Amino acid sequence: MDLNQIKQQFISRLSEIKDEKSLIDLEIEFLGRKGKLTEILRSLFSLDLVEKKRLGLAANELKEWVNNELKTKNHEIRMQKWGRIAETEKLDINDPKFKIENLKLKIDSGHIHPISNMIFKIERIFEEMGYEVVDSNEIETDYYNFTAVGTPPDHPARDDHDTFYIKDLGDLYKKNLLLRTQTTAMQVRYMQKNKPPIKIIIPGKVYRRDDDATHSPMFHQFECLVVGENITLGELKRAISDAMKKLLGENTNIRFRNSYFPFVEPGLEVDVTCSICGGKGCNVCKNTGWVELLGAGMVHPDVLRAGGIDSEKYSGFAFGAGIERLIMMKHSIPSLKLLYENDIRFLNQF
Incomplete structure (x- = not known):
């Protein structure tokens, strides 16, 4: 076509x-x-x-x-x-029949937004699994966001990232600053300052130039990174399975598919049964019964070397997901846009 x-x-x-x-x-x-x-x-x-x-x-x-x-x-x-x-x-307060007491207003105390609540839950689950929560930069350089994690300037994978580049900062602009498009950007920074064994989770905001029916220019991700001696693909699958069952429920079915990401080799995509339809098929899961939830894989040797780690001695795995998508699956929400509309009737359900 x-x-x-x-x-x-x-x-x-x-x-x-x-x-x-x-x-x-x-x-x-x-x-x-x-x-x-x-x-x-x-x-x-x-x-x-x-x-x-x-x-x-x-x-x-x-x-x-x-x-x-x-x-x-x-x-x-x-x-x-x-x-x-x-x-x-609409209410006409000038109507003689209008009385404020008839509205039966109820004043409720505030509560944590579902996005913040999900971040807290994810952090708690991974801390119980031995991971360290790491803060990271939202303003990042082109090198750490792209080049250091296997995406040089001419790499076709950059087409998937609509990036906010920061301009008009004088000398700072020479550093090619941008709003990070992925929490993966913290991997090499952390490895350069910390030696194995490494076992961290990096939650935070990421930014892409999307503001349409299905996207937001700002959303949330988390990234897990484990580096050590003799780290295997089986350990990666076990970590994902344990975490997702703790987060989404013990009855959650999980499947792994081969995929490609420039910073891992081999790469995997991880699907879970659609919570909207219970795996029977609906518009959210495109009638497959499955929803793509995470990207994962074994850390690419080039990424380890960029972090100053001996790729002959050490190996590692990484995986991550969009936090809004996890909320959708956990609470059977058909559209992530609902999380940003600030409709109290919706938010009061959480």
């Missing part, structure tokens, strides 16, 4: 969208990890230099256009939604 066909198909599908859920499905269909436009971008590495430059420029322009169209449509849907709410929930 060429770019023009993808554009026309997107225009046709967009015209049919009436609600936020359908818009989320459309975004995933075209810009998701396995979306139609994403697949085009990932196929560029097999082309010659001239064709790669031509098609890459056109594909990125189309991606930006699709993002803008999704953002516009999302704004339209939200305005219609709030318009309906304004009509059905």
Whole structure:
């Protein structure tokens, strides 16, 4: 399928969208990890230099256009939604029949937001498993965020990261500062200052230039890193299985699939049974019964060497996940956008 066909198909599908859920499905269909436009971008590495430059420029322009169209449509849907709410929930305080006591207002004390609560739970679980919680930089250099973890400037994996670069800082700009796109950025920094054995968890905010139906420009991740002698893939799988069952419940089914991430070798993707449908199949899991939850793998020898660690003597594993996605699975929430809308009726359920 060429770019023009993808554009026309997107225009046709967009015209049919009436609600936020359908818009989320459309975004995933075209810009998701396995979306139609994403697949085009990932196929560029097999082309010659001239064709790669031509098609890459056109594909990125189309991606930006699709993002803008999704953002516009999302704004339209939200305005219609709030318009309906304004009509059905409005109060006329000038009405002679209006009495404040009839509202039966109840004043509740505040409580921890579900995102903060999930971070605390994750930290507690991993501390019980012997991990150290490590704070990390939200403002990072290009080197630690990308190059040191196997993603040099010409690497195709950078296409998946819409990065906020920090400009107009005088001499500081020469350091190529950015808002980190992944908590993986802390791996090499930590290894440079600490020698094995290493067993840490790095929770925190990450940033990407997404502000549409399915993404937020800021979200949360956690990253686990273990380095030592004779660390094996079996230990990685056991650590993930133990942690996810403690977090999501003992009946959680887990499967591992081969995948690719530039900072691990081999790489794995970890799926869990969909909590929305109980594994029967729904829109959230794309009718597969499974939801991709974590990325994982054995730490790449180049990453160990960048951290000043002897890759012949030591090995390690790393895995991480989006915290909002974990909340969705634990509490059967169909859209992560609900976590950021500040609707008290929703938040009071937690």
